[in-house]
Amino acid sequence: MTLLLAALALLLGGGIIVLATSRPHRDWSWLAAGVVVVAAIVGGIPAVQVLAGGTVSTLHWPWAVPFGQFALGLDPLSAWFLLPTLLLSALAAIYGAGYGKSGAEPRSLGPVWFFYCLLVLSMVLVVLARNAILFLFAWELMAVASYFLVTVEHERPEVRQAGWIYLAATQVGTAFLLALFLLLARQTGSMDFTVWAARGIPAGGWAAVLFVLAAIGLGTKAGFMPLHGWLPEAHPAAPSHVSALMSGVMIKTGIYGFLRVLTFLRTPPLWWGWTFIGIGMTSGVLGVLWALAQHDLKRLLAYHSIENIGIIALGMGVGMIGWSTGSAPLMVLGFGGALLHVLNHSLFKGLLFLAAGAVLQQTGEHDLDRLGGLLRRMPWTGTAFLIGAAAICGLPPLNGFISEFLIFLGALRGVALAPGAVAVSLLAVVAGLGLIGGLAVACFTKAFGVVFLGTPRSESARTAAEVGPAMIGPMLILAAACILVGLLAPLAVATLPRVLTNLTGLPTAAIHGGLAGAVGPLLAVVTASVVLLVILGLLMLWRRRLLSRQVVATGTTWGCGYAQPTPRMQYTASSFAQPLLSWTSAVLGGRRQLTAPNGYFPAAASLHTQTPDPLHPDLYRPALDRIGAGLARQRWLQPAAVQLCILYIALALLALLIWKFG
């Protein structure tokens, strides 16, 4: 715990120093990044210890806030979320230092690094907090810090707009969270997580209310559909290393919070699991479909975060169904798969955002259809993106396959053994995961193919060059981690039992029994992966031998005899996605403006397509407008003069004093 406090102090101190000493012409980025890296190493040690079987440590300090207590705890569940948070924070910080300034305006990076340190600090606090007030404090700190990071390029109006949407969404989520915590406190008479976990809320009326509040309040942060509206706005607006951090780990604090609440709520009824399967299917399938419709690389990745949150929700749904039907293997495999996917997603999504940022820095292009051929110009970035893309599609032998495999195993077990309705719901999980995987392949072949393959579609893509080693390094480390978790899958799964005991309260024997069904298959999967790599190596050698005796020529791409292909003749991102999008347009909607070629010598023709998200925050606009109009009528209460404001405050204080001492 001392080490964790040291890490927190480092982050706070480092942030303040960088803020205080920053000047526009002086760059303290490397100092700030160094502080984050050191803090991550210092904080990572206890997390690894706890996961490896060390004792769970807690800390209680009195705190002047009413009902508050500075109570921290590091149990395996916290450690599981803490580790990727620290890893990705450190790597993104190194990358950010290499990235330098973003945007056109010359600006001091001091505030950016201050809020970066604050964001990391608050995420660490969120997973460590053992008191509701402290949790809410950290939660709000996280929201505010990330808001200022989203709006770094505040001179652009769309960035300010994205910032507002994000801030509003996160505050609405917090409101539900507040209600949740107040209800829990009323039921148990305490604000302490340990008390809540020890007493527990019995199944029944209140538990259902608490479940719904938690699903909405925490689901807003996680990005469950239809509460995801802020995500595709905020992620593209933020600097890329911040997007990586927000998408890779910050939205997972919603998942963490929900799992923590589950430990208070005891055995869930069946409909909770079904609700999560519903959320997972909607978020997963619609998330990937909208991702496919995007023209902006970072927005595409943001929608993919929703898809992956959907996969995590599917795993949690399987786990909850196992919980309510009393099937330990289902529970272990479902929750285990979800937890592993949390880790995996932080690795590959962090990697993909970093690579997208590198592309953005080198080309300045947001539009996919103005990129192309970057693999030759940015070989390291391109290769790293390729590995991340294959991993996020859930393809063997990478890590995404492993976590989805666990969820599949759990769902299939239920499909084989469970009675009627439960089996059907789990069959939906199996088919849904398959569909999501297939669509993800469509989406990432599009993203990688259009950005990195073929020929450049614009001058800026033609002149792009590889980024510096400080940016390549973190990407390669994450890519290596994707491969390693895939190839060392049984080891990764071996760290899960302590987390699962922590989460489910099942006896260790039951958890090992449940995981035993997965260890054998995973070993076989790893064997197959090694065989795959060996075969690939042999084929390479054979191909080289075959070609060494033959003529290898270079020509142009076959164009039915046409020998002067231009970049404009390539298939574009829009055309690649068109068949799928028009087939699903009943669900997706989408606008198209077509000026068709006309006459024998058509001069101008154009086609604009756009697939706006019908669940965009604008969906809530009518309701919000009405609330706003209603509140405007009470505006006379709000004085324009500062003096009156101060009078209000003084009166309120006076009233409180009278109430307290009177």
Added chain:
Amino acid sequence: MKLLTLIPPAAAMLLAPLLFGVINRTKAWLAGRQGRPLLQSYFDLWKLLHKGAVYSATTSWIFRAAPMTALAALLTASLLMPFGHVAAPLEFPADFLLFIGLLGLARFATVLAALDTGSSFEGMGASREVFFSALAEPVLLLALATLVRQAQAGGPGSLAAVFQRLTTRVHWLHDGPILALVVSALLVVLLAENARVPVDDPQTHLELTMIHEVMVLDHSGPDLAFIVYGTALKLWLLAALVVGMVLPPVRAIWLNMLLATVGMGVTAVAVGVVESVMARLRLALVPQLLVGAGALAAAAFLLGLA
């Protein structure tokens, strides 16, 4: 690992190109032609392996690595598929998930290679390939999940276990409709995944062939040989899936092998007959065909619940 388990992958690797020969002969026979030799695919492969290669100046290392990656994935997949009630070398619960994942990896590589050429023609094929396979994958999973439920192997069994229990324990009169539905769904997946009529026309390289052959237009020499051989393997493996779940086991191994080989031949003939008697569907109808197959598999599952 028993030596016997080497038979399924060996059979797949040796006999897969023969399926093309059988299909072609069937089509020729129905059209009243003589047709090319049964072993023509082997000759073609041999010829391609000993040719040079031409690469487009547009392409990167992805284009060169993709055929090898795809073939490596499919060769690994052949280590998972049992044949003639002999288990494959890699047999473990829910091994079919890895099988599907490897097919996905092969597709991923092929599609990227197509996009690497910068040709709109190949991009078009790639776009269709990912669309249709995204729909075919859930159908395959639905069908296999139904089989897992029917086999009642106490959890997600391996393919070999599922086949074994299905063909021996299932009461044909009672469960016949379920299996018939699953078989028809799987046959649709087989045709779609292998780019055969009515989903795609493998006849030529150009206008008629809208998906698979379009994607591999720019490959030549050994690369093309890898791709053609991989296509044959994929056809063999998916056909082995259908045959495995239908053919009941007999005592002697050699008889099982013979029966399974005959079953593969019959499947190939069926593909040839389908190709001779109907035309390719309009592309817009293909998704409906696949969704229909998914509905069949789901209906089979519900029937099995009752």
